[in-house]
Amino acid sequence: MRDSFSTYHPLINFVYFVAVITCNMVFMHPIFQVIALLSAGSYSILLKGGKAVRFQLLFMLPLLLLMATVNPLFNHAGVTILFYLDNGNPITLESILYGIAAACMYVTVILWFSCYNAVMTSDKFIYIFGKILPALSLIFSMVLRFVPRYAAQIKVISHAQKSIGRDVSQGNIVRRARNGMRILSIMMSWALENAIETADSMKSRGYGLPGRTSFSTYRFDRRDTIVFLIMLGLMAVIGAAAFMGQNSIRFFPSIRIQPMSMVSIMVYIAYGFLCVLPVVIRLVEDIKWKFIASKI
């Protein structure tokens, strides 16, 4: 099943990930961390299925536990001393809790990035930055293209060398190594010559002249506007709350958070909705599809 959040405008995708990853790094408040961890985890499972479940259980869970236990061993700040280690260093409640929060934050960032990798493909990235950084985006897209191209060209060169007995699979180990180096050397020369040719071809077709447009398949339509406005609204609520100090937590020397109130519950809901937005979009789309499909 295609992920419907990925079909939105690249700008929406990009702003969304920048927003959630920034919020996740800045707000260490436990409720915020739990919300982000759960929604990032569920979105990555929706995007990647069983592979994501395996990744989370095999790598992310041990990493979370490891990071949560390592922190109190190195960090002895905090006023609530639970017990002393053999070498006389205290273990404090604050450093344990901070360790858990930091581990949660780190794991959530990795999970968000795994979703980002699936949603923000390189063509979307180029589309967004092509207008602001045209030259760098061009280099970026050329590098992406060159890597598979060079892999293919190495195969061509190696076949040609094989027919005259100079492949990496022929001769003794010293000759093999020398043959390999020669193939790479041919490859380099070819890449550079080919690059100059490409550059001249670009120039003769008018690269860099004014008034040229670029092709893209993206359109900012009504659906995108609605989601964009919702996102901006939620971000405004969260930003205002951050300004009032609702989202922050102080770990050292003693833990202090804002008491829960109606306002803070509203903020939790707003943040929760922002985080699960792609999941909601996906599920709504799936239900719609099922509903339409069953009628046929």
Added chain:
Amino acid sequence: MSDQHITKPRLSRRTLFASLLILVVIPITMCIGIFVLQDRKYYFISLLILLYTMIPFAMVFEKRKPQARELIVIAVLAAIAVAGRGAFFMLPQFKPVVAIVIIAGVCFGAESGFLVGAMAGFVSNFFFGQGPWTPWQMFCFGIIGFIAGILFQKGWLKKSKLSLCIYGGVSTLLIYGGIINIGSLMMFTPHITWEGLLAVYASGFWFDMVHAIATVIFLLLLSRPMIEKLERIKAKYGLIDP
């Protein structure tokens, strides 16, 4: 461009401006982050600083409307570095990226060195996975190429194997290892302590050592043929001399 040919050993104003930014403004920003915003998140601040260091390069580069030939040579070198990183994926830390970035910096100047390094770090993570480590790698690769370019222009770094290998080994161990380890420390401590820093450096030492040895080996093997090829291309097509 023409006055640079006459006064070659002098640094151009752009290079000077960029090195001022990197060597002076960024450390000051880091100090502000550490001493003024004590309560805040180190990791987040450091990420911002890294992105912010890369902005002037991008802006300067975009502003002077680079020619197609210049763009494509940078792209080729970055692609070779990415492919090299991919080719050695089974050997952790044993990567030719730094070697290629240094050669790029020496042959095409400090700015190209930075761009090749940063671009190689960025694009290779499209193949290996993006994460909070991406800006750190981009910055480390970029700065090594940048410094290589400056040292070469100043005449302190020669195109000889010995000189390149010494710079490669030292810069990988100290600059790359030094910055990357601070990055991983900032991810999980609220206060940077000497013990924590020491522990991170000690645990990362062998990885950095392998990385440095790999750089030296690749420079030993690659530097002469690669520099020859790049010089030939430069002479044949009259590409910019840094």
